[in-house]
Amino acid sequence: MVKTDAKLASGGKAAKFDLATYLQQRKLMVEEALDNSLSITRVETIYQAMRYSLLAGGKRLRPILCLATCELTGGTVDMAMPTACALEMIHTMSLVHDDLPAMDNDDYRRGKLTNHKVYGEDIAILTGDGLLAYAFEYVAVHTKDVAPELLVEIMALLGRTVGAEGLVGGQVLDLESEGKQDITADQLTSIHRKKTGTLLEAAVVSGAILTGAPQEERARLSAYASQIGLAFQIVDDILDITATGEELGKTAGKDILAQKATYPSLWGLEKSKTQAAELVDGAIARLAPYGEKGEPLRAIARFITNRKY
Ligand code: GRG
Numbered sequence: 085m086v087k088t089d090a091k092l093a094s095g096g097k098a099a100k101f102d103l104a105t106y107l108q109q110r111k112l113m114v115e116e117a118l119d120n121s122l123s124i125t126r127v128e129t130i131y132q133a134m135r136y137s138l139l140a141g142g143k144r145l146r147p148i149l150c151l152a153t154c155e156l157t158g159g160t161v162d163m164a165m166p167t168a169c170a171l172e173m174i175h176t177m178s179l180v181h182d183d184l185p186a187m188d189n190d191d192y193r194r195g196k197l198t199n200h201k202v203y204g205e206d207i208a209i210l211t212g213d214g215l216l217a218y219a220f221e222y223v224a225v226h227t228k229d230v231a232p233e234l235l236v237e238i239m240a241l242l243g244r245t246v247g248a249e250g251l252v253g254g255q256v257l258d259l260e261s262e263g264k265q266d267i268t269a270d271q272l273t274s275i276h277r278k279k280t281g282t283l284l285e286a287a288v289v290s291g292a293i294l295t296g297a298p299q300e301e302r303a304r305l306s307a308y309a310s311q312i313g314l315a316f317q318i319v320d321d322i323l324d325i326t327a328t329g330e331e332l333g334k335t336a337g338k339d340i341l342a343q344k345a346t347y348p349s350l351w352g353l354e355k356s357k358t359q360a361a362e363l364v365d366g367a368i369a370r371l372a373p374y375g376e377k378g379e380p381l382r383a384i385a386r387f388i389t390n391r392k393y
Pocket of ligand 1: 141142144145177178179181182187194216246247252255279280
């Protein structure tokens, strides 16, 4: 059985789970795997551009969720790492395309100039395409000790997550909603379930698929992910107003400038914070059957509302 980091730190005795250390260690593992995933010997422009965005930092929340769920359901970090990297490749490609002049038109991301600012719009589009294609190749070629039929499930899940039911569909709804003054909370939620929620959900559920976890368990984890996904977006909207560009690593206050409907614009800041906290409580309640083993996912859920960036 995989020991939790909390147990490792105390030589086998259960200790208080230290989220900061856990996130730091996991982030380093993911960064190393991502660095190795795209060969540094490749010097062509497209590889440089792909590496520029993929290795630009970020919280690495999606890969960390995938690793945590895989371990929670009896698997290992090694089994999950290729899927974890693929999730980050997909997330990064969506950020590169989201930042393009035709979309959100941003100059900064993760504290650095956006991909199109450095490499030009044409290469940025191709960077996204390259990362998306590579994500699928990477899972197929590098996953070890997982039955082929489970791997096919993972690929199908990733495809569904990226497409019209997920990121692409959410982005289209988001673009169509810009400037509209009559967006309801339900409409906003359906945009964000697709645009932000599906990938976070895929991160959690893929970890459980890798271990062949039963449907009932996948459904429980999917419900956890759906609640943290929505809380994540509410907090994202709050931070756009309350945090500085330096803290966020991107331009702050853009939602107001673009006249975007956000949770704070519909509910105000206080109700937005309460709703996010309630969603996180609901997500944590889903983890009750796991006892102490569920602590990493519980702590990650709390981090979603406490985060400052
Ligand atoms: C997927 C084919 C394809 C195209 C992309 C542009 C687009 C379609 C979708 C937009 C998706 C998007 C950018 C959603 C926003 C999600 C979000 C809240 C991102 C911020 O995530 P963090 O805070 O970022 O985890 P870091 O930098 O920490 O990884």
